[in-house]
Amino acid sequence: MLSQGPNIGFDVNILENYSEDPNIELSFPLPTDKDTYVDLEANEKVANTWSILQNFIKFTTGVDWDSIYHPNEYTYSINKYSSAFNTKMANYMKDRLENSDEKLDECVDSLVNQEIRLNLIQGKDYVRRFKEVKEFMVKYYTQENEKNLPKFMTRSYMRVCYLTIMSLMKKMFPNGIWCSREEFSKLHQKYLENPMSIIFLPNHQSHIDYIILHLVAIRFQLSTPTVIAGENLNVAVFGSILKGLGAIFIKRSFNNEMYTERNLANFIEFTLLNKIHFEVFIEGTRSRDGKLLLPKYGILKTLANIYIKQREEEGNDNFDMLMLPVSISYERIYEADGYLSELMGKDKVKESGATIFKNGLRHFFGGSEGLSNINEDYDNSTRHLHGKIYIKLGNFFSLSDFIESDLKSASDMDLIPGSKVNLKKLGYKVLHEINRCSFLPKISIIGAAIQTHYNLYKRQRFDIYQLVPIMRLLIEAFKEEESENIINMSLLESLSSSSDKELVEMTREQMPHFLREIKVNLKTNEIIIKDSMELLYYKNLTVHVIVHKALASFILLSLTDNMRNANILHKMFYIFTGFLKHEFLFDYDYNDKHKLSNILKSLVANGKIERVFPNPNSSRPSYKIIDYHYLNCFSEIIKPFIESYSICIYHLNNIITKFNEEHGFVDFKKLAIDDTGIDYPHTKSLFKAIQSNQDSKSLNHIESTNKQYLMSCLYYINNLQLIEIIKNKRRTKAFVLISNGKDLHFIYTFLNTLLRCSTQLGAGDDNDTINEISVGYMIDIIDKNFERDPEELVTSTENFESGKLVDVSLKSKF
Known part of the structure; x- marks a missing residue:
């Protein structure tokens, strides 16, 4: 029954009583027998400051000013909001640049020696030039640090920001931001056992994510984290506010800059040595479609390398971090309308101080318009729609536990260059845990x-x-x-x-x-x-739960009876968990329920398919479909992802073929520097062409033409070396070249055959369906293992547009 209410398991709305009773009571009493539980140099006791503003707020509003963010700093963490700490932070970074970081000297030495090799200077000028270059780099990175690193203000500043942001959030999300008292109590208990930096690792769907964990931390008496943010948010006014709250602004890519990554690592190391909490979105950017993106490894590599350095080089045996996956689920994201436009081809609106301020005012003065007066004639075209936000903490683990257990099984093949830790396994562990604990509204x-x-x-x-x-x-x-x-x-x-x-x-x-x-x-x-595209986000909030069953259902429906044996089914499952690996977290998945053998057993047990032995003398089972409707429902959930490949490859071929017919040979060296005078196809123009094409709009699944799916397709076939994506020198465009048209053609026809047969619920002539040879060749494409001659694969010579499996030995590349 539905009488249990909307917030089963979520007992705290952090937007309630935020000014009258700022500190949410935990399920156990916080210890108070010591002034501070973090014995660190420069952990200066929080001073009671007096200001006209704070006294005005206190006496005119009745806000419990002195209780806001009271024990969080100094008592249970280091006090960041003090002049002593800011001085310590500035001196540390100054010393790293000017004196103690050998990496900077190595960079300078490399640059000066390159000038000598190019005869730009003589060897006798080395000392003078070294000094000049180093002075330049120190000045440059000092200015960069001033612009991009946090500048912690005062506790009064934090309190004013807290009250202001809470007031705005209550307008934007009047139904609340919900979490569990018990989960944060357990986190507190774990932290107090051995205080160390908590590494908050949330999923990333909205700009609101940047501030949510700050608000939660304040209310649960945790110290606020520093947080990695894109430099696009470092805009006038807003950027300064975020810096005062602990934001670290970084570039999307360091572009092989010699020292930028190291400079950032130096600051992160300083925060971790001072046991300051840290927040990073390992997806790297906001997901526009509701499901998790694959992990980005840059900051994880930095964290792991700092750990290895402290443990192995510095002899700091107690150095550690507490890794905490966090799921943030929205009933409706406030950027939803913009995301829908982006996915369907419109350019992203660039962030600016004016747009952020405008959006804030719009929600502040109209956030709950009309929500209590919905009738049969309601109109949502202009109403500000919003819902609850749900925060779930995953199972935390120390970085030391992960690394020590992983070192026993890791091989060099598992490692990303520049790291001694299996970062891919670490990233997937975090994201799998986010999926495991995420709430389904x-x-x-x-x-x-x-x-x-x-x-x-x-x-x-x-x-x-x-x-x-x-x-x-x-x-x-x-x-x-x-x-x-x-x-x-x-x-x-x-x-x-x-x-x-x-x-x-x-x-x-x-x-x-x-x-x-x-x-x-x-x-x-x-x-x-x-417009069914609006449903994409909500479907994808749930798709990770059933993607394996959906994939198995699609495969069963797309094969003829004589091909549904266990061997072929497992090969097909292998193929598609490869094809969709840029969309779903198939790697490092230790959930036995997701194994194909167990999915098939479940379908048999539930009467959806039947295990049969077509040949009485054979020990190899096959599967007969009993409930076509059931499998078709799940097959429809996965089809749009597969259809995206068909659309992407088809239009990629047409657009590039047409371009080559019109312009002939292109000098790709000139293309790299935008010196051709012609607009060669690139990812952005390709996506726009697909989304504006009428044939695409008449497809079975309009969602298959969205930008995020198409981007995943493009980068996967690039990984298969069937196309090549080349960025120009200014890194403003990514041009697409077809490097293996024959295999690209084969993939297109293979997928189209499966899509057509699954729609026909397994019907079709054997000559017009998938066979064992084509399945084997598909695996060869994925694994790059061509032991058989593709001339063997002649099964049909119908044209490309038909979508039927064709002769891959045809001379025409498409």
Whole structure:
């Protein structure tokens, strides 16, 4: 039943009583027997400051000013907000630049020696030139540090920022930011056992993410973290505020700059040595489509290298970090409208102080407009839509535990250059944990059901009651996978035991609050789909839970009866977990439920497929489909990702072929410096062409043309060395060259054959379907292992547009 309420397992809304009672009570009393539990040099006791502003706020509003951020600094961490600490930080960075960092001297030496080799200076000028270059670099990085590194203000500054931001957030998210008291209590207990830097590792979907953990930390008496932010946010006024709160602004890419990465590492090492908490989004950028992006390893490498240096070179045996994956789930992201435009081809709106200020005012003065007056004629076209935010802490672990356990099994093949630690395994461990603990809001389940229904039946309008069977199917599938997530299981059990009428009422209540392009007529119970792309985000909040079952379902449907044996099914599963590895976290997945053999056993046990032996003398089982509808529902969830490859390859060929016909040979050396005078196809123009093409819009899944899916496709086939992506010298464009048209052609026809057969629910002539030879050749493409002659693969010579498997030995590259 649905009577358990909307916040099962979330007992604290940090936006409630934020001024009257700033410190949320933990499930255990914080120790108070010592002034401070962090014995560090320069941990200066917090001074009580007096100012006209703070006294005005205190006496005119009744805010409990003295309780805000009271024990967080000094008592349970180092006091960052003191002149002594800021002086210590400045002196440390100054010393690293001017004296103690041998890396800077190595960089200078390399530059000066290069000038000597080029005869720009003579050897006798070495000492003079070394001094000049070093002085220049010290001055440059001193200025960069002043611009990009935090400048911690005072506790009064922190309190004013806290009250201001909390007031704004309450307007933007009137339904609250929810978390668990017990989870933060356990984190506090672990931290106090052995104080060290907590490395907050949240997923990244919104600019709001930057500030949420600061607010949570303040309320739960944790010290606020320093946080890695893109330099695009270092804009007038707003950038200064973020720096005062601990933001570290970095470039998207260091572009092989000799010392920039080391300079950043020096500052991060300083924060960790002082046990300051640290926050980094290892996805590197915001996900626009609801699911996790693959990890970026730059900051993880920095953290790991600092750990190795402190332990092995400095002899600091107690140095460590507490790694904490964090899931932040939104019922609706405030950038949702902009994301939808971006995904469908419009340029990203560049951040500026004016736009940030404008958005803040818009939400502050109109955040809850009309949400309490929804009727059958409601109009969401201009209403400010928003929902709850849910914060879940994953299982924390020390970096030392990870590294010591990994060193026993790691090989050189596992390591990223420049690191002694398996960073890929570390990154995937964090993201798998975020997926494991993430909360599934009700609207995500509703959105996934609507999207699946729409893809199955292509109806723009349908009754809510027609949605209920698919919703129940998804709920039961989620229950099978989410047994370890107690909060999700509580919600799913409640939904599972609800009547059809209750599920319909839930859908009627949820949709008007979060969806703009999908509407429900509250009088007729009719769902009206204007733009199904809006559902992409909500479906993808859930897709990680069932992606393996969806993939198995697609493969079963796309093969003929004689090809559904266990050997071929496992090969196909291997192929597609490769193809979709840029979209999903298939690597380092230790969940046995995600193994194909266990998925097949579950489908057999639930009566969806049957295990058979076509040949009485054979020991190799095959699988017969019993419930086509069930498999088709899950197949539709994964098809858009596969269809993206078909679209991307088809248009890539057409656009580049047309360009070559019109312009002939292109000098790629000139192309790299934008000196050709012609606009050779690049990623941005390719995506725009796909999204504006009418053929693309008539495809089965409009979501398959979104920018994020297409980008994943492009970079995967680049990894397969079938195309080459070349950036120009100014790094403003990424040009696309076809380097292996034959295999690219083969992939296109292979995928199209599967897509067509799965739509026909396994029907088709054997000559028009996938066979064992084509499956083997596909694996060869992925593994780059060409032991067989591709001339063997002649199965059909129908043209490229048909989508049928063709002769890959044809001389034409497309």
